[in-house]
Amino acid sequence: MAAVGSHVSAAAVHGLPWLRGWPDDVHLTVPKTQYRSGTKGLVLHTRPVQPADVVAHGGLRFTSVARTVADVALQGDVRTTVVLADAALRQGLVKRDVHRALGGLPHHRGRALAARSIEFADPRSGSPAESLARVVFWELGLPAPVLQQRFDVGGHRYEVDFWFPEQGVIVEIDGRAKYAQERYRNGRTAAQVIVDEKRRHERLNSVPAVRVIVRLEWRDLWDLDALSLRLRTAGLPSRARPVRSARDLTT
Structure with missing residues (x-):
């Protein structure tokens, strides 16, 4: 060959x-x-x-x-x-x-x-950032999140990137593309996207099961010490754990 x-x-x-x-x-x-x-x-x-x-x-x-x-x-x-x-x-x-x-x-x-x-x-991971986040969450010892969990709030349906039901924590990965690129704005201006995101955040916060919403950017996924502290503060059982063996890698 x-x-x-x-x-x-x-x-x-x-x-x-x-x-x-x-x-x-x-x-x-x-x-x-x-x-x-x-x-x-x-x-x-x-x-x-x-x-x-x-x-x-x-x-x-x-x-x-x-x-x-x-x-x-x-x-x-x-x-x-x-x-x-x-x-x-x-x-x-x-x-x-x-x-x-x-x-x-x-x-x-x-x-x-x-x-x-x-x-x-x-x-179900909708972007490279979401894919990386899933591996980082495993590295930090987090429980496996539910991906693309749906919430119906006041006649609106939202899907969140990561949902930790036992802790009542939503984690969303924010990328600049949703504000800067037309294909993600769906005809809206960047200002309209910001307003819509704010309303989405407020509605999700009103769900009784939701205790905390954590919003992360791409850069947050590379500083594991800072990220671990932030997730623990949100109520997620996080600890630094480097990838050592395939044996523990589970979905």
Whole structure:
């Protein structure tokens, strides 16, 4: 099998998000006989690719979405994997196809964490920020939240990003896009969006089961000490816990 674009390069072609900004390097998967180390601007991988895991794009060949997610998962970065896999699932990817693309045996190095990361993925996370937040919440030892919980308030129906029913806490991820980009404003001005968000917040606060609403931004998800303190203040049992083992990663 000749060289194919893979990993982050394939993710870009498939329109999938990348967590830490797009690198300049091109990633290719090649037969072991073609492997060369230390090539500037080119990162080579040698895990064998089956013909069924190759797709054409613009006259070039890339790994399929399932194989791309599997390759990234095998690199061991749970955050990046979940952000990628959530988006791929929203596009229609089926988890069993990713597990097939993982290959190997369950006890192979890195495969257990990769498989658990894929199982953790959930298409209900509506953005990369929500996907990252779910992993961060797990890292901090929070209970598993309900995703996209619906609340009916005064004739209005709202879906919240994260709902912790035992603690009565809603967590919302605020992005600037909802105010700055027309596709999210639905014909409204930025000022109208702000007013609508304020009314939404007030109505959700009126729900008897809701005790606290926490609003987070992308930048809040990177300072775990500050975030942990803020969530504990809101009543969530949070503690700093780095990712150590796939064994505890559950949905």
